[in-house]
Amino acid sequence: MPDAPAVPEPLLAPEFLRRLETLELVSKKIRAGRMKGDRLSKRKGRGSEFADFRPYSIGDDLRFLDWNLYGRLEKLFLRLFLEEEDLHVHLLVDTSESMTFGRPSKLRYAKQLAAALGFVGLVNLDRVAITTVGGAMQVGSPQFRGRPSLWRMVRFLDTFPDGGSGDFSQSLRKFSLRATGRGVVVVLSDFLDKGGYEEGFRYLLARNLDIYAVQILDAEEIEPPFTGDLKLTDAEDGDEAEVTISAPLLKRYKETLDAFRGGLATFCNRRGMSYLFTSTQVPFEKLVLNYLRSRGLLR
Numbered sequence: 001m002p003d004a005p006a007v008p009e010p011l012l013a014p015e016f017l018r019r020l021e022t023l024e025l026v027s028k029k030i031r032a033g034r035m036k037g038d039r040l041s042k043r044k045g046r047g048s049e050f051a052d053f054r055p056y057s058i059g060d061d062l063r064f065l066d067w068n069l070y071g072r073l074e075k076l077f078l079r080l081f082l083e084e085e086d087l088h089v090h091l092l093v094d095t096s097e098s099m100t101f102g103r104p105s106k107l108r109y110a111k112q113l114a115a116a117l118g119f120v121g122l123v124n125l126d127r128v129a130i131t132t133v134g135g136a137m138q139v140g141s142p143q144f145r146g147r148p149s150l151w152r153m154v155r156f157l158d159t160f161p162d163g164g165s166g167d168f169s170q171s172l173r174k175f176s177l178r179a180t181g182r183g184v185v186v187v188l189s190d191f192l193d194k195g196g197y198e199e200g201f202r203y204l205l206a207r208n209l210d211i212y213a214v215q216i217l218d219a220e221e222i223e224p225p226f227t228g229d230l231k232l233t234d235a236e237d238g239d240e241a242e243v244t245i246s247a248p249l250l251k252r253y254k255e256t257l258d259a260f261r262g263g264l265a266t267f268c269n270r271r272g273m274s275y276l277f278t279s280t281q282v283p284f285e286k287l288v289l290n291y292l293r294s295r296g297l298l299r
Contacts, residue, residue: 011115011154016285020116023298024124027087027184027210053077088181089121089128090209092172094189095135095162102218102280109216109280110188111157116288117186118153120298122146127181130156133171133200134193136164140178168193172200176207186212186297190221191264198267211273212297215264219281222257224250 012020056065056076064078091114099107114130121128122144130153131140141156168189179185185204191197191213204211224245261277268275276295278287292298 088183169200
């Protein structure tokens with residue numbers, strides 16, 4: 001009998017979920033949502049945490065008058081509260097052909113990271129949505145909210161189409177035109193698109209979102225182990241080139257890669273975006289629990 005196909009490991013192990021429960025995603029640009037969540041905005045409204053008083057004006061809601069203060073001062077004052085709100089969390093996963101490279105693949109690593117960040121959002125009653133970018137097809141999930149939505153979110157990550165060539169910047173443009181709500185957008189990609197990333201990020205910037213660009217590369221892309229005569233094939237468009245891998249060529253490759261990473265980081269930092277870099281060789285749990293917290297995406 002033929003061997004049964006291997007069952008893939010779950011994106012998130014149960015014991016790791018328990019460690020994620022105490023974290024939350026960080027946004028510097030929180031806006032009021034349509035439902036009450038666990039997060040407090042700086043806008044004064046009708047939430048649960050007292051903020052201040054202000055004099056009563058005709059038309060104000062009489063339910064918020066402070067009668068104790070009236071008894072002492074014989075003047076009408078309104079009690080103001082910090083308004084509770086929910087955060088919108090948009091997770092954009094690059095599904096282009098180059099993301100299928102590596103063991104584990106960069107795409108698998110990105111899915112794990114999206115699942116972890118999504119779970120943190122669900123635990124905190126944030127609105128979580130996932131959209132694929134960069135691949136031949138662009139699909140988006142419904143909005144997930146609350147812990148019971150975890151397995152529907154994971155099922156979406158496990159089953160969305162991946163691979164094929166697409167326009168990375170145009171997929172970010174399409175997302176920007178359709179996206180609703182304010183909050184955080186996390187782009188998980190290797191950013192190795194011949195069309196570049198600049199135009200796509202400008203569309204995101206126009207939405208006034210907190211933007212995190214997480215670049216994921218495989219160890220062999222960072223330190224190529226190859227030598228000798230090789231035929232290289234571009235994973236995105238199939239272009240082929242015959243090259244001789246020598247020490248000077250490897251040196252130039254590493255310098256080019258460092259310059260590319262530096263350019264992406266500079267582009268992000270100058271525009272108020274956050275750039276984070278990781279290799280698939282970094283243990284996933286360490287990335288989430290240590291590095292992402294130190295860089296301000298989680299707390």
